[in-house]
Amino acid sequence: MNEDHTSRIRRTAARRAAAGALLAAVAVLGPGLGAGVPWWLVLALAVPAAALAGWAGSRIGRQGAIRDNELDPGEQVLGTYAVRPPYTEHTPPSPHDGPQYHLRVTTRGVQMWERAALLWKHPWPEVRVIADGQRLRIHHQGQEAGTMLLEHPGAAQAVHLIAQRHGVV
Template identity: 60%
Template sequence: MAVVGTGIRADLPWWAVAAAALPTAGLGGWTGAQIGRQRGIRNEVLEPGETVLDTYTVRPPYTEHTPPAAHEGPQYQLRVTTRSLEMWERSALLWRHPWPELRLVMVGPRLHIQHGGRDAGTMLLEQPGAAQEICGVARRYGVN
């Protein structure tokens, strides 16, 4: 709608506004469909009564990773639910562990995750304070 509003305020002819608005609307619709598809795939693994509390973007483990294109969204995400912690690479579930089986340790800004006495991963989360938030949720749901 911003394209249409800007075109009208600039006194552009209707055909020029339509020429700019149609590709913009198409790209927006396609992006929305991709986001909805990814959410649908992710929600299939939820158990009955389980809800998603939050999703955190994880920085790629190596600096040589090229950043994803804006329409692709973040490559790695840690999803926090009422029953488990999940690691996703876009639409692919890498692992899912129930809260009682996890041990979380904060090491500076990083979150070290252990499952069954073995390392599940060390995450560097993009959002400030995300590691503290996840540890708080973990305590609430039975992680020591």
């Protein structure tokens, strides 16, 4: 990763941290001061809330910037879908981490992510997508790249429709 990518990741993480901290502080300060709670008590609650939200925002911003660095020039993200862990013995993610696995659908293909690690990436012409209820099966060059259970109802059908628009059956 070159220095430009690293600085872009840092800037994105810093912006997301600042936004998260600001929103958390406003969410605590506004109602607290409006309700007549002493300012020192409101401040004592706002500072840790802002710190936690800033930390979570920086982690989420860093992940997003790393994922965006994998996009080819001109490639756009059409959707990101949370995928349930493949094994039940996986512990659920912390709320500040968000879902562990994501299927990212772009104008050029599909990407499977585990937090900030790219597991695989396949272009549309090389894949076959099959939707079965909430399950989505993706085949790459005759082999199964993944069978996944998408979190939200209708997400598998949405990915299948995007694949059809790109000439994939």
